[in-house]
Amino acid sequence: MKSNLNIKNILFVVVIVLLIIPQTRQPIQIWLNKGLALFSPSVTAKKDQQVIKDYNWILKSKTGHLINLEDSKGQVVFINFWGTWCPPCIAEMPSMQALYKDYKDKVEFVFISDEDHSLSNTFLKEKGYTFETFVPRTAYPKIFNVTSIPRTFLIDKSGYVIIDKTGAANWNSKAVRKTIDELLAEDL
Template sequence: MKLIKRNSINILFFMLLLTIIFVPDAKAFLLRGLMTIGFYTPDPVQTVSSASDLDGIKFKDIKGKLVDLGDLKGKVIFLNFWATWCPPCRAEMPSLHKLFTQFKNDKNVVFIFVDADGDLKKSAKFITDRQYELPVYAFASEIPKQVFESALPTTVIFDRQGRLSFRHEGMANYNDQKFVDFINKLKNTK
């Protein structure tokens, strides 16, 4: 008993560490706290490439409706690749939700949140359970490696001309005024 009392702080620290390691929501909570204090802020520097051929890059929603990126030319396209089991993906979801709510009624900006696991029912339930309004999609075609290779989360933004304007692998706080201004700049640039 004396051994337990003397080592209670160590035991509590070890239990906390195990919780963070093995419970995705606990790790996401910790990462979200780091984002709140300024870590993981994306640098919204426009890195414009030549116009990409987005035709044939397709995604489908829970109802089976297909979206072809080639049909979205003239709009800013915000793609986020994520998975329900991914703690960094979970950590950035609140900031993505806030960004989405700012632009959800803007017809010049399209958001596509792609479940990298392909289990659309599980992803839709995850989004609904957390009361997010994010439009969830799954892959419906091959995706070029310059858009998405394998790192989760990955965020990609195409400007109105179909040029790759932003690509970020890893979590980030997208509920940042600089990032909102960046999307508005893309939206207003022809």
């Protein structure tokens, strides 16, 4: 019995040490978040859905091109706030890339990072992600009250926030794809 207790104590100390060391902390956190990202995000109940009233939001692409979210009005929009340093963000990126690959011509994808474009684009290139990331140039619309990342919004053609998810999720799930397909089929 005492031997089992000592082994458990040693394992606990090893895990704590691995989480303290910067070189091992992030890979462990990403691995743990990949487990959490196996689950699909939930659709917000109709009565709790907020609507975007102000689409006026200027974003800058890596090439310096300015876009306004206003141009996305009337479309299905997928907005993700993320960072290269964020383990849950990194954990959910493969599912977002798969979703983007299949829906990029039907859904407006807006990936937002406050980091310098050189840093975020180097990260995307190294990982083989093909979506573009943007940096905000004006204040977020009030509806995007982002206090932690990742934070992802799926918005219908009428401006209702159908999904509002904080934390890692499986964005390439059958449930998310079904929701997007239904939103794309809706008329304004």
